[in-house]
Amino acid sequence: xxTWHIILLAAILAYALKLSGYLIPPxxxxxxxxxxVANLLTVAxxxxxxxxxxxxxxxxxxxxxxxxxxxxxxxxxxxxxxxxLVVLAAAVTAALIRMLT
Numbered sequence: 001x002x003t004w005h006i007i008l009l010a011a012i013l014a015y016a017l018k019l020s021g022y023l024i025p026p027x028x029x030x031x032x033x034x035x036x037v038a039n040l041l042t043v044a045x046x047x048x049x050x051x052x053x054x055x056x057x058x059x060x061x062x063x064x065x066x067x068x069x070x071x072x073x074x075x076x077x078x079x080x081x082x083x084x085l086v087v088l089a090a091a092v093t094a095a096l097i098r099m100l101t
Contacts, residue, residue, distance in 0.1 A: 065097035 028034060054066045073090040081089075 065094040065101070068097055069094035 029038075050070070054070050055061050055063060069090040072093045073086050076086040076089055
């Protein structure tokens with residue numbers, strides 16, 4: 001099996017999974033428990049993605065300037081600062097730490 005075969009198979013499987021979502025009856029999705037699980041699962045997956053992208057480097061865990069920048073961003077989000085200011089503050093934090101090290 002070549003790389004292109006694997007890519008095509010993955011694309012077909014992803015499309016089939018997307019189409020299978022239409023087979024779920026709307027009454028099931030509107031119940032409180034599945035709706036709550038879907039909301040919490042979204043937050044958990046996004047949190048995991050953020051952590052992996054922040055401290056992961058290949059097969060290793062790396063604590064560099066991204067970690068303090070993420071902490072600054074989380075603190076500013078908790079204070080409900082506008083998104084563009086959060087991004088700028090996190091970028092400045094990471095840049096200053098990288099400049100000093």
